[in-house]
Amino acid sequence: MYFMGFDYGSKRIGVAIGQIITKTASPLAIVSVKNKQIDWASINALVKEWQPHEIVVGLPKHNDGSDSIMTVAVQRFCRKLHGRYHVPIHTIDERLSSAAAAEIVSGQLDAVAAKIILETWFSEFYP
Numbered sequence: 001m002y003f004m005g006f007d008y009g010s011k012r013i014g015v016a017i018g019q020i021i022t023k024t025a026s027p028l029a030i031v032s033v034k035n036k037q038i039d040w041a042s043i044n045a046l047v048k049e050w051q052p053h054e055i056v057v058g059l060p061k062h063n064d065g066s067d068s069i070m071t072v073a074v075q076r077f078c079r080k081l082h083g084r085y086h087v088p089i090h091t092i093d094e095r096l097s098s099a100a101a102a103e104i105v106s107g108q109l110d111a112v113a114a115k116i117i118l119e120t121w122f123s124e125f126y127p
Contacts, residue, residue: 003019003056005057011033020122030110057074060074
């Protein structure tokens with residue numbers, strides 16, 4: 001059973017794939033966002049290939065826990081994912097995922113952030 005993780009950004013969306021048995025994830029892809037238009041064809045291809053049972057999306061918040069401008073954009077992205085793929089969509093606080101990803105790797109930063117988001121979700125909901 002695969003889970004797909006997303007790190008949504010206004011220019012790029014990191015994607016990771018993982019599974020519950022090992023509670024690990026791997027960076028998968030970076031999807032472009034140009035002129036506020038998501039490359040849905042790339043996401044469609046990834047979803048078709050991996051057929052995730054559930055999707056986890058990093059939810060950005062301010063350091064004090066309040067919503068940011070990106071919080072609204074991510075919530076809209078989540079609604080679109082659910083409408084397109086009809087699988088459960090979960091969100092998890094992603095405040096530190098990009099910083100953690102930067103410590104791990106300098107390339108594919110967004111996909112590594114998605115990996116961290118997904119593994120954090122595994123550790124919190126499947127201890």
